[in-house]
Amino acid sequence: xxxxxxxxxxxxxxxxxxxxxxxxxxxxxxxxxxxxxxxxxxxxxxxxxxxxxxxxxxxxxxxxxxxxxxxxxxxxxxxxxxxxxxxxxxxxxxxxxxxxxxxxxxxxxxxxxxxxxxxxxxxxxxxxxxxxxxxxxxxxxxxxxxxxxxxxxxxxxxxxxxxxxxxxxxxxxxxxxxxxxxxxxxxxxxxxxxxxxxxxxxxxxxxxxxxxxxxxxxxxxxxxxxxxxxxxxxxxxxxxxxxxxxxxxxxxxxxxxxxxxxxxxxxxxxxxxxxxxxxxxxxxxxxxxxxxxxxxxxxxxxxxxxxxxxxxxxxxxxxxxxxxxxxxxxxxxxxxxxxxxxxxxxxxxxxxxxxxxxxxxxxxxxxxxxxxxxxxxxxxxxxxxxxxxxxxxxxxxxxxxxxxxxxxxxxxxxxxxxxxxxxxxxxxxxxxxxxxxxxxxxxxxxxxxxxxxxxxxxxxxxxxxxxxxxxxxx
Ligand code: G6P
Numbered sequence: 001x002x003x004x005x006x007x008x009x010x011x012x013x014x015x016x017x018x019x020x021x022x023x024x025x026x027x028x029x030x031x032x033x034x035x036x037x038x039x040x041x042x043x044x045x046x047x048x049x050x051x052x053x054x055x056x057x058x059x060x061x062x063x064x065x066x067x068x069x070x071x072x073x074x075x076x077x078x079x080x081x082x083x084x085x086x087x088x089x090x091x092x093x094x095x096x097x098x099x100x101x102x103x104x105x106x107x108x109x110x111x112x113x114x115x116x117x118x119x120x121x122x123x124x125x126x127x128x129x130x131x132x133x134x135x136x137x138x139x140x141x142x143x144x145x146x147x148x149x150x151x152x153x154x155x156x157x158x159x160x161x162x163x164x165x166x167x168x169x170x171x172x173x174x175x176x177x178x179x180x181x182x183x184x185x186x187x188x189x190x191x192x193x194x195x196x197x198x199x200x201x202x203x204x205x206x207x208x209x210x211x212x213x214x215x216x217x218x219x220x221x222x223x224x225x226x227x228x229x230x231x232x233x234x235x236x237x238x239x240x241x242x243x244x245x246x247x248x249x250x251x252x253x254x255x256x257x258x259x260x261x262x263x264x265x266x267x268x269x270x271x272x273x274x275x276x277x278x279x280x281x282x283x284x285x286x287x288x289x290x291x292x293x294x295x296x297x298x299x300x301x302x303x304x305x306x307x308x309x310x311x312x313x314x315x316x317x318x319x320x321x322x323x324x325x326x327x328x329x330x331x332x333x334x335x336x337x338x339x340x341x342x343x344x345x346x347x348x349x350x351x352x353x354x355x356x357x358x359x360x361x362x363x364x365x366x367x368x369x370x371x372x373x374x375x376x377x378x379x380x381x382x383x384x385x386x387x388x389x390x391x392x393x394x395x396x397x398x399x400x401x402x403x404x405x406x407x408x409x410x411x412x413x414x415x416x417x418x419x420x421x422x423x424x425x426x427x428x429x430x431x432x433x434x435x436x437x438x439x440x441x442x443x444x445x446x447x448x449x450x451x452x453x454x455x456x457x458x459x460x461x462x463x464x465x466x467x468x469x470x471x472x473x474x
Pocket of ligand 1 (some may be wrong): 010153174176324325
């Protein structure tokens with residue numbers, strides 16, 4: 001029985017199968033993983049995401065990956081062996097193709113969304129998936145324990161868990177934006193209501209930015225029977241009060257800087273410097289994710305080169321676009337669009353002795369840190385983003401100070417806005433102009449702004465962020 005539990009779709013470890021059939025564990029990165037490292041006695045409940053994960057979960061005693069001798073840091077990890085078909089429909093169908101699209105407002109509205117029989121099946125699987133988490137948490141939680149449920153994959157779980165275990169103190173945290181009411185209403189009415197009621201099963205509903213918390217409260221106004229108090233930031237529903245809070249997740253400065261000074265990062269810095277010479281460096285690092293706006297970012301770079309030929313030969317744009325959610329056709333098509341646009345730019349501007357653009361698609365964490373370290377300009381231009389930790393990591397790792405061109409639609413803009421060059425992510429010309437200004441920023445101004453960005457980026461590191469979520473339950 002545990003006193004503190006965390007639940008999320010993606011856990012701290014995942015598995016692949018080697019040629020000889022053995023399971024190879026890989027520790028995950030990300031804010032949640034570092035937030036939990038050293039967080040004390042925590043039980044982390046996550047889903048098996050692949051066939052190899054499911055095998056590992058089945059082989060571990062009662063799904064307890066840590067008890068099967070795998071390194072999971074300090075956390076005890078229970079991996080749920082959810083049937084593959086249920087998981088696929090819940091994760092790809094409902095979570096990533098519906099809820100992600102709604103909260104990031106990604107639909108191409110003339111043709112989608114279309115809530116038909118298939119969508120209803122996805123929803124049933126999503127309910128079963130959430131119920132599997134609620135069952136596991138209900139079983140493992142000590143009386144009065146605190147449970148921190150994470151993200152849109154698990155929007156129904158808080159209410160399901162409250163029903164099973166009214167003694168628990170439950171938090172839900174959204175790592176995405178929350179859709180404004182007019183967009184949230186795209187969802188079938190009963191589904192929208194179920195999602196709100198699901199989150200309202202928690203005692204505390206946390207968001208990354210004020211904007212998303214307000215949007216959630218505004219959506220709750222639509223829920224029959226819910227009473228919203230905007231000043232107190234509470235919602236009374238089904239005889240129970242949910243407090244809404246904002247915790248702007250940041251990065252762990254000392255840990256990140258120390259990682260960035262290890263030999264593998266330094267070697268990649270040298271290799272990168274050798275490749276680009278003393279040219280100015282505009283860097284972006286993203287999952288190849290629809291919301292990240294990579295194609296418009298490339299269009300802005302093209303416009304910069306068109307409008308300002310003085311940069312020809314003097315700047316290189318480094319684009320790290322790592323594979324993401326490749327089971328979804330729309331993500332594969334987006335990856336193609338990124339690569340096509342990049343090829344066009346290289347064909348238009350490249351010369352025998354100048355690479356205007358370098359695109360890397362294979363994930364390499366130390367190389368990402370090396371790029372942060374060397375960047376003169378960091379471009380972060382999502383169409384909409386819960387927070388965006390790239391915008392926070394870059395200034396922390398930067399060696400001489402980088403200028404940050406940042407979308408005003410990222411949650412990070414609320415924390416970093418003043419010292420970033422903020423842009424409307426749909427305005428390619430404005431973004432191009434911001435890149436130009438960023439390149440021209442005097443070194444001392446850039447360094448001073450970057451130092452302030454790094455300070456704000458580290459204000460709420462993962463451990464303090466998790467502690468705040470749990471303290472909000474007292
Ligand atoms: C976002 C979500 C996380 C998710 C991550 C990677 O940051 O908020 O919950 O884990 O994207 O996406 P993936 O589908 O690969 O887990």
